[in-house]
Amino acid sequence: MLVSELAERADVPLATVKYYLREHLLPAGVTTGPRRAEYDESHLRRLRVLRLLREVGGVPVTSLRQVVEALDDEDLPVHDVMTLVADVISFGPEPAAQDPASLAVVDEVLQRTGWDRVRGGSIDRQRLASLVAMLNGPGPLRAGVDVLTFYARIADELSRAEIALLDRNTERSLLLEQMVTGSVVYGQVFELLRRIGHEHHHAQVTETAGT
Amino acid sequence: MLVSELAERADVPLATVKYYLREHLLPAGVTTGPRRAEYDESHLRRLRVLRLLREVGGVPVTSLRQVVEALDDEDLPVHDVMTLVADVISFGPEPAAQDPASLAVVDEVLQRTGWDRVRGGSIDRQRLASLVAMLNGPGPLRAGVDVLTFYARIADELSRAEIALLDRNTERSLLLEQMVTGSVVYGQVFELLRRIGHEHHHAQVTETAGT
DNA sequence: CAGCGTGGATACCGGTACTATCTTACTACA
């Protein structure tokens, strides 16, 4: 197919597709003449992944570049690609100065949850530590080991199920696309459900108590 | 305290505080002279809430204005403020054309979960519907009632606990601040834990199977 | 054989979230 068809099928403006091509987020098509190039299903899938990460996940374009680099590196084992992508699409303020106390809290939680295969350098682990530090700083909120472990146990149930649901018998690129997009969009699904749950439960306690 | 002290105590650049004052995100201090104004603890708390929503929650400044308007409307019941704020800080692509089938799926899930106090107009409900529509469109991912209900049950456990943990005996403004910030930062905490869980569980299945 | 649409390049744009500068004048200290 030609670019215009690619753009149309993914429901993305042509100008945006050209922009992604310029930025090497999307590999160039096969040139079939001086002003002609062909794109295939793999381009379409890649384009859909990119849009999904941008629109649902809010991943900035610069991070998308790192994502595609990891995805395209055939030598990298699937698990390494995933940890790399996880680090790159992680969102939030820079996890600045490491507060050892908060990091210790986090590690205690991970240990209690039985998570012993988490890299020490995991960005998410560091982000969590600075979030804990922020929570325990000025302000009314607290984050003790107990509540965090409660959260972690629920997260364990969820993440375990999500990993189990993966179809590990597909081709590498398909598996990776499934993991990356699934992680982002089901994360969003869960967050929405959590907030809907807040609405329901808060309505309930508000009703049975006074205003 | 004076602005400079306010800025310093919240660890926010003075110029940013002035910007927030201009945008009426932060109420003006009490003028004690032509070039002098006093700020108090309530300003400090408000400023911290704003920064937390911006930095941890990624809430845009325009939405912050709607948040403070709801927060400052003393006549609005706490629950109404919360639903309003929830709608406003909800993130993602605009939930465009409503696909009735996806909405039906979502409502079936809510019903199965026992969530009967969710407004029909809830933005999160609509967002979830369009996410479901997107999942069931082209692409490998599916979102059936069964998986969604599984997610919803976990979200139910989490959101129920979060609502139960609220100290409902504090003053209105403190309660609201606690709810708003808690919703955002614990959401982030959970998301980070979920992703750390992915890393652990994926490492495990990768090890016991081949690469 | 007309003219549409292509690949490729470059320039431009609108929104967001600040940041810098300037003016005027109070105030605290010497």
Add this chain to the structure above:
DNA sequence: TGTAGTAAGATAGTACCGGTATCCACGCTG
């Protein structure tokens, strides 16, 4: 009482991000 320091308030400017728009020379299609 002088004066250095800083406050408030207003206006202007900036950096970045994520695209859009335009242009060009030319091959392909009807």
